[in-house]
Amino acid sequence: MRVMDSVSGRYTCLNMNYLLLIMIHIGVGLHAVGGVWPMPQISASSPEQYPLNPEAFYFEYGRQSEAQPGCSVLDAAFKRYFSLIFPDYFPGANVRLQFSVNRPFTLEVSVDHDGCDGYPSQESSERYNLSVCAGQASLKAETVWGALRGLETFSQLVYQDDFGSFFVNKTDIEDFPRFQFRGILLDTSRHYLPVQAILKTLDAMAYSKFNVFHWHIVDDPSFPYQSQTFPDLSAKGAFHPMTHIYTQTDVQRVISYARLRGIRVLPEFDSPGHTQSWGKGQSDLLTPCYKGGTPSGAFGPVNPTLPSTYQFIARLFKEVSSVFPDSYIHLGGDEVNFFCWKSNPDVRAFMQKMGFGTDFTKLEAFYMESIVNITSTLNKTAIVWQDVFDYHERFQRRLQSVVEVWRGGCYLCEVRKATKAGLRVILAAPWYLDQPGPTHNWTPYYTVWPLAFKDS
C-alpha cells in the first residue's frame, strides 16, 4: 500500500509499525525474515509477495541521498548485486516485451553521509533500514557501508519459485551490527595464498557481513610482503622471490577490492616472535642465539637491545602505514620464546643496564612499548595479542592498545580482565577455524557468548 509522502514527494510504504501492530493483533501469518544471515536486529515480513522482473529492476539513488551516481562504492555494488540477485540472467536475444516494463521494481538507496571515496573505519556506522513494498524498496543508511549491508540483505530476500520466477516479500528491516569489529584472519606465511583466493574470501566475507580482513601476512616460514623500503625482506624471505610474493599492486588490489565491499584491511606484522623469515633479508635484526659462549648459528626473536632494530621498525612501519589506509595496525607480540634472549650475553647485559634483572617479560614489554609508540607517532592505533597484556597490564593500560584474546581455557576471564583495565578487546579464542574435527560442527562456533562475563 503506497502512500504519498507529503513532505518529500516520495512514495513510502504505509507506516509498517502501525501495520505491524495490526498484524500482531490479528495474528495474521507474520513470520520472521527467513533466509537472511546474519539475522537482522529487527525484522518483519508478510506472505505478500511481489514479482521481480530482471528486465525492469532498477537501483536508484534517493533524491535526498548524499551519495549520488558516481559514488564508486555503490555504483560497483549495484552492478555486483544485480548479478547476485538474478543469477543465470543474461539480457538475451529476447525481445523486450512491452508489458514487462509495466511492472518495474525500484530499489532506492539513500545515504546520509557521502564518504564514498573513503575507507570504512572502526567508527563507521553500518546501520540501515530496508522497507520492501509493492514495486519498490527503500534502503536508508547513514553511510555507504551501511547501504552495502542493506544490499546484501535485500539480495538474500529474493527467491525463485519452481518456475524460476523471482519474488520478494513485503518486508521491513531495521538492522545494525551488535559488534563493530567482525573479522576473518588469514595466514599467508605458512602457505602463500594466491591473490584470487584472498579476493574470493573477501566476497564470502561480504555475504556474511564480515567487515575486517585481518591479514596475518608474514611470520616464521615466509615473508611474502614485498616492501619498497626493504626489498630484501621478500627477496630473501619469501618461499620464492618472484612467484610467492605480494607486490604493492597485489596489496592495493586486495585493499580496494575489500573497500568496495565495506571491509577494512588490518595488516599484522607480528613481532618480536614469529620473525624467522625477517632475518633472512635483514641481518642483525634477529637475536643471535648462543650455545655456551659462542653463537650457535640459530636466531631468535627480534633483538630489542639495538637501536638499529627500532630504526628498521620505524622505517618499515612508516611504509606499512602509508600502504594500508586503516587506522589500526596489528603488532602481534605473541608466543615469544625467551630462550634465545637468555642465551645471548649482550641481551643479558642490556637487561642489567635497564634494571630488568632476569625478568624477560620486562624486556618484551620494553620492546612492545617502543613499537607501539612508533605506531602512535604514525597516527595508528595498535592491536596486540593478549600475551602483551598478560605480561604487563600496566604498560598496556598506558598504551591504550586493543587486546586480542586468543588463548583457550577461560577466555572470558581474560576478556573480563582486559575490559576491567579499560581496554578494548577483540575475541578470537573460541573461533580457531583451522582446528577442525573429528567431524565438522559449526554449532560450537555459534554458541559462543562473547559478553557472558560478570561485571559492567
Next chain:
Amino acid sequence: PRSTHSSIHPQRRRASEGGTTSWHLSNYQLVAQSSRYGSLWPLPQKVQLSDVSFKLTTSSFRIVDAKESSAGPSCKHLTFLNFSCHCVIFSTSTFVLWATSFEGNEYELTVNQPFAVLKAPKVWGALHGLETFSQLVYKDEFGTKNINQTTISDFPRFAHRGILLDSSRHFLPIKVILANLETMAMNKFNVFHWHIVDDQSFPYLSRTFPQLSQKGAYHPYTHVYTPADVKMVIEFARLRGIRVVPEYDTPGHTQSWGKGQADLLTPCYAGSKPSGAFGPVNPILNTTYDFMTQFFKEISTVFPDAYIHLGGDEVDFTCWKSNPDIQKFMEQQGFGQDYSKLESFYIQKLLNIVSTTNKGYMIWQEVFDNGVKLKPDTVVHVWIGGATDEEMHKVTGAGYTTILSAPWYLDYISYGQDWQKYYKVEPLSFNGTEEQKKLVIGGEACLWGEYVDATNLTPRLWPRASAVAERLWSAKDVTDISDAFNRLSAHRCRMVERDIPAEPLFSSYCPHEYKGV
C-alpha cells in the same frame, strides 16, 4: 628451498583448545628437503638410482610398442595418456580387456639413453609403470626436463588397494568422481568402492526399478546417476586400471529404498499400531526376495567386476522388534529373541540370490561376526575400530579373505599431520599364521559423506589417502617417516600441478600453487 631442521613434530603456534601452547624454538622450520628417491610415491619395491641424468625434449619423445608386445596401437589404454613426457617403449606379453581381480600390477622399468624400457605382464602393470616414469622426470634449474638412469622392479604388496566414496549422504557430480579416479591412478589405487546408495538418498537410476531414484534421490533429475553416467565411470576407471565395486548395502541403511519400493522396508509399530516410520528391509516377505533377485540381476549386468559389496552393517533391531508380524515369524522360526538370527536369515537368502548371478560378494564384518554362513570366497571388510587386531585374527582364522578399513576412516579429520598415523598402520600386525596373513588382500581408505561433497572432497581425501596408498603398495619395511614426508610433499605438489587441490601437509610451498580457487 633451504631448511634448517627436519623435525616432523609440527610447530604448534596458537592453540585454542587445551589452554596452553607448546613452546618451540622458532628454528624448527619444516620445509621439505629432497629425498634420495625424489618424489616417487608409492615407493617401488626395488629402486636403483644413479646420478647420470638425461635430458628430455617434447619434440623427440615417442611411445612405441615393442615388437614382442602383444598390446598394439589398438590398446586404448596406451593412447589416452596425457603426460607431458610421453615417451616410453614397452612390451607386454598378454592383453586383457578387464582387470582380473588380483593379478598383473607388476612392472619393470629401465631408464637409459636413448631408450627407456617398460615391461609388464599385463597392461595394468604398464599403466603403473608409466605413472612411475612420470614421477622420475624432474625439472632442473634451467627448466629442462631431466630423468636419471634408473632401474625399477616393482609390484604391489597388497592386491586390493581401494578408496570408498559415498554418493548417498551427498550427491557427487560425475566430474568429481572422475577427477578422483584420476588421482587414484596417480597413487596406484586400483579399486573404487562406490557406496552409491544409503539411507539419505538413492541416486542410482535402476532400469528395472526406476521408481527407486524417482522417489528416493535428492532430486530425480539433477541428483541421479543414469546408466550412461555409470558406464562412463566404469570405463574411465577401466582405462586407469581401476576396478569399480558397487555397494548396495542392506538390510540396514535403506531408508531411501522404501520411498520408491513400497513394502520393502519393515513398518515400525508404536504399541499395536504402525507408527508411520520404517526400519530395515523386511526379511519375512517373499516380495522382498523377489525384488532383490531382480535388482541384483540388473546390478550384476551393469557392473562388470567380479565382486559386489552387499553391506550388511549396523542393522538396528528396534523396528523389527516392534513389528507383530515379525515377532510371529521369529516364533515360527524358533529364533527366540535373538534378532541377529533374523538378520542372518535375511543375509543368507540374499547371498544365495547374489550367488546365482555368478558374482562374488564382499560384506562388512558384522555379517561374519553374527555367524552367517558365507561362501568360502567371501571378502570380509573389517571396519570397526577398537579390537581390530582381534577381528583380523578371527576373520583370517576362519579362512576368509579380508580387507582392512578400520584405521583408515579419512572422513574423520583432526588438526595436525594425521597422514602420519595412517602411514604407520601395519595391516599384518595381528597375531596369526603365515597362511592367515596371506588372506589379507589389502584395504580401503573410506571417505564417508556426511560432511563431504564436491566442495571439499578432494582436499579432504588427498594427500592423506596417499599415505594409505604407500602402505598398501610398498614393502613392509618402508617406514621412514622423515623420508616419507619429503617424498609426499613433492608428490603432493605434483598433484597440485596436475590441477588436483590436494591439501598441504605443513607450512611450505609448491612452485606451482593451486590456481583454481
